[in-house]
Amino acid sequence: MGSFAGTDFYDLDSLLTEEEIMVRDSVRQFVDDRLLPVIEQHYEDATFPMELIPAMADLGIYGATLPTEYGCAGLGSVAYGLAMQELERGDSGIRSFASVQGALVMYPIFAYGSEEQRRKYLPRMAKGEFIGCFGLTEPDFGSNPGGMITRAVETKDGYLINGAKMWITNGNLADVAIVWAKTEGDRIQGFVVEKGTKGYSAREQKRKFSLRASVTSELIFEDCLIPKENILPEAKGLKAALGCLSQARYGIAWGAIGSAMACYCTALEYSKTRIQFDRPIGGFQLLQAELADMVTEITKAQLLCLQLGRLKERDQATFPRVSMAKRNNVAMALEVARRSRDILGANGITSEYPVMRHMCNLESVKTYEGTHNIHTLIIGEAVTGISAYR
Amino acid sequence: MKIVVCLKQVPDSETRVKLDPTGKSLDSAGVSLVVNPYDEYAIEEALKLKEAAGAGEVIILTLGASGAATAIRNALAMGADRGILLKADTANADARAISEALSSTIKELSPDLVLCGKQAIDDDGAQVGPRIAELLGWPCVTVVTKLEISPGKVRAEREIEGGIEVCECALPAVITAQKGLNEPRYASLKGIMAAKKKEILEQDVTLSAPGLVTSSMSLPAGRSAGRMVGSGKEAVPELVRILREEARVI
Ligand SMILES: Cc1cc2nc3c(=O)[nH]c(=O)nc-3n(C[C@H](O)[C@H](O)[C@H](O)COP(=O)(O)OP(=O)(O)OC[C@H]3O[C@@H](n4cnc5c(N)ncnc54)[C@H](O)[C@@H]3O)c2cc1C
Numbered sequence: 001m002g003s004f005a006g007t008d009f010y011d012l013d014s015l016l017t018e019e020e021i022m023v024r025d026s027v028r029q030f031v032d033d034r035l036l037p038v039i040e041q042h043y044e045d046a047t048f049p050m051e052l053i054p055a056m057a058d059l060g061i062y063g064a065t066l067p068t069e070y071g072c073a074g075l076g077s078v079a080y081g082l083a084m085q086e087l088e089r090g091d092s093g094i095r096s097f098a099s100v101q102g103a104l105v106m107y108p109i110f111a112y113g114s115e116e117q118r119r120k121y122l123p124r125m126a127k128g129e130f131i132g133c134f135g136l137t138e139p140d141f142g143s144n145p146g147g148m149i150t151r152a153v154e155t156k157d158g159y160l161i162n163g164a165k166m167w168i169t170n171g172n173l174a175d176v177a178i179v180w181a182k183t184e185g186d187r188i189q190g191f192v193v194e195k196g197t198k199g200y201s202a203r204e205q206k207r208k209f210s211l212r213a214s215v216t217s218e219l220i221f222e223d224c225l226i227p228k229e230n231i232l233p234e235a236k237g238l239k240a241a242l243g244c245l246s247q248a249r250y251g252i253a254w255g256a257i258g259s260a261m262a263c264y265c266t267a268l269e270y271s272k273t274r275i276q277f278d279r280p281i282g283g284f285q286l287l288q289a290e291l292a293d294m295v296t297e298i299t300k301a302q303l304l305c306l307q308l309g310r311l312k313e314r315d316q317a318t319f320p321r322v323s324m325a326k327r328n329n330v331a332m333a334l335e336v337a338r339r340s341r342d343i344l345g346a347n348g349i350t351s352e353y354p355v356m357r358h359m360c361n362l363e364s365v366k367t368y369e370g371t372h373n374i375h376t377l378i379i380g381e382a383v384t385g386i387s388a389y390r
Numbered sequence: 391m392k393i394v395v396c397l398k399q400v401p402d403s404e405t406r407v408k409l410d411p412t413g414k415s416l417d418s419a420g421v422s423l424v425v426n427p428y429d430e431y432a433i434e435e436a437l438k439l440k441e442a443a444g445a446g447e448v449i450i451l452t453l454g455a456s457g458a459a460t461a462i463r464n465a466l467a468m469g470a471d472r473g474i475l476l477k478a479d480t481a482n483a484d485a486r487a488i489s490e491a492l493s494s495t496i497k498e499l500s501p502d503l504v505l506c507g508k509q510a511i512d513d514d515g516a517q518v519g520p521r522i523a524e525l526l527g528w529p530c531v532t533v534v535t536k537l538e539i540s541p542g543k544v545r546a547e548r549e550i551e552g553g554i555e556v557c558e559c560a561l562p563a564v565i566t567a568q569k570g571l572n573e574p575r576y577a578s579l580k581g582i583m584a585a586k587k588k589e590i591l592e593q594d595v596t597l598s599a600p601g602l603v604t605s606s607m608s609l610p611a612g613r614s615a616g617r618m619v620g621s622g623k624e625a626v627p628e629l630v631r632i633l634r635e636e637a638r639v640i
Pocket residue numbers: 100134135136137139140141142143144166167168169170210211216364367368369370371372373374377388389
């Protein structure tokens with residue numbers, strides 16, 4: 001079974017159910033067998049591993065928490081989190097793909113869509129036959145999406161969309177895009193736009209140093225007319241968009257633990273075998289201090305996520321609670337990646353080891369889905385009652 | 391078609407095993423337990439046969455401690471229909487006692503086919519499959535890498551030194567699976583959730599006294615540290631000299 005043993009300093013497995021462990025182990029095995037052997041090449045070539053799309057569908061990754069009647073797995077929140085952790089142990093880009101598909105596209109269709117829309121999209125998306133993307137960010141509106149300029153004007157035939165979205169994960173791969181635009185009275189509203197709709201195009205954003213094995217695109221809408229039934233009826237206001245983000249951020253908080261584990265475990269092994277001054281470098285106090293810090297931070301992050309997951313299962317994972325885990329865990333993972341890179345010395349900068357890839361990926365993860373700063377402000381607002389940014 | 395798959399829970403091959411203080415068995419503390427890898431091929435083959443037939447039942451049969459239910463659950467998550475756990479203290483059990491217990495349950499189930507792994511990776515006994523067949527009076531094909539079932543009949547390919555042997559026998563039969571038979575599927579997340587609702591019947595059994603006792607176990611001697619002879623072409627003569635004169639391997 002799993003050649004990756006994971007990091008479990010506090011016997012947190014004893015807090016998991018049998019099926020949560022099985023879910024984690026199954027995804028772990030998949031990542032070991034199928035993802036790790038190909039990821040470095042895809043990262044170098046800046047390509048997404050398309051061959052894994054159906055394999056991840058067979059595993060049941062997409063929209064895994066949604067009900068079985070739509071072809072999904074009906075997982076609990078902690079099991080889902082563990083699955084995201086394992087995917088991101090492989091690569092943040094692959095976890096991003098799954099997050100977008102599940103949390104940012106299937107979830108809003110499930111939560112804000114009509115029954116017809118659910119039946120039309122969810123089973124095919126669970127099977128990976130339909131790929132989704134989520135367009136909120138614009139060239140001039142990132143942290144402040146409420147300022148968006150993309151517009152949807154109601155006409156007698158439907159909605160006419162004009163505008164542009166940027167930094168959209170899966171953009172060029174997507175068969176269906178969830179697009180947020182302003183309607184009459186500057187009200188923000190979610191729409192479903194299908195690939196091939198006249199006036200809708202996507203252009204891949206190249207030259208990334210981060211998330212290279214993930215497709216990022218610009219979406220362009222030029223008099224793009226979509227039928228009336230493509231409005232997501234309940235996706236009203238920025239709040240609805242943020243509802244999706246909250247789902248995705250939850251998965252990211254877990255995913256970051258996976259990246260951190262991959263880096264820490266690599267550094268730990270390396271420090272036990274790399275000999276300098278006639279002994280393993282892990283025998284030096286300075287190195288041990290690094291390792292002790294890293295395993296402690298990973299353990300804290302695990303506890304944060306586990307409790308957040310239990311809260312989510314009780315529907316108490318409030319917005320600021322999710323922010324705390326996303327903010328803490330991604331910053332933690334980035335720090336662990338940087339320190340691990342250092343422990344590997346020159347080897348740390350090569351693709352022989354996964355560390356620098358994770359490190360570069362995590363720079364994006366820190367920025368997307370609400371930057372570190374924005375989560376600071378969300379937590380700040382939650383504790384003081386005073387918003388510093390709105 | 392009713393298929394019984396015998397499944398054993400074994401230490402993960404990644405764990406570094408330690409001996410317990412008696413020196414006669416493994417220390418189970420901190421050892422993670424998994425489905426015996428060869429049994430995974432047996433499970434996969436059973437599922438494929440059932441799927442191809444479009445009907446049937448795959449029953450997982452395990453003998454072990456109560457924790458072995460986890461291994462059965464894994465097989466149920468892959469798609470098996472139900473499980474039976476024969477709970478017994480296996481500390482001193484030998485292959486004969488275990489095969490007797492398994493075969494008497496198999497007899498009651500009266501399946502068309504029994505699939506086992508070719509051996510368990512913990513004790514490497516490779517006895518249970520053939521012993522079950524013997525006790526039931528059924529044919530047995532071991533170390534199988536390809537299996538075809540036609541009404542009442544089995545055609546199996548097995549690995550032999552330097553080649554492949556093709557065997558045929560009647561059903562019911564016992565087949566033991568070798569790597570290469572198939573590619574075991576991952577337990578899907580849906581399968582894992584569905585497995586929660588599947589039945590695992592637990593039954594206490596008493597094993598007959600062993601005819602074989604383990605008198606001691608020992609770990610292989612540790613390897614001594616390597617030595618750098620040099621690098622590049624210049625090091626070759628010295629390396630050859632050491633291999634010839636010191637290591638005496640060439
Ligand atoms: C690889 C990648 C994939 C992405 N995928 C998607 C996607 O699929 N869909 C989508 O809609 N978007 C996506 N994004 C966009 C992402 O969500 C935005 O980049 C993010 O919200 C930040 O916006 P910005 O880049 O415009 O930065 P800005 O908002 O311009 O922020 C720049 C800096 O200023 C700081 N800052 C801004 N406002 C404040 C404040 N009030 N107080 C303190 N600091 C502040 C920020 O923290 C940041 O450090 C993706 C981004 C990347 C890099």
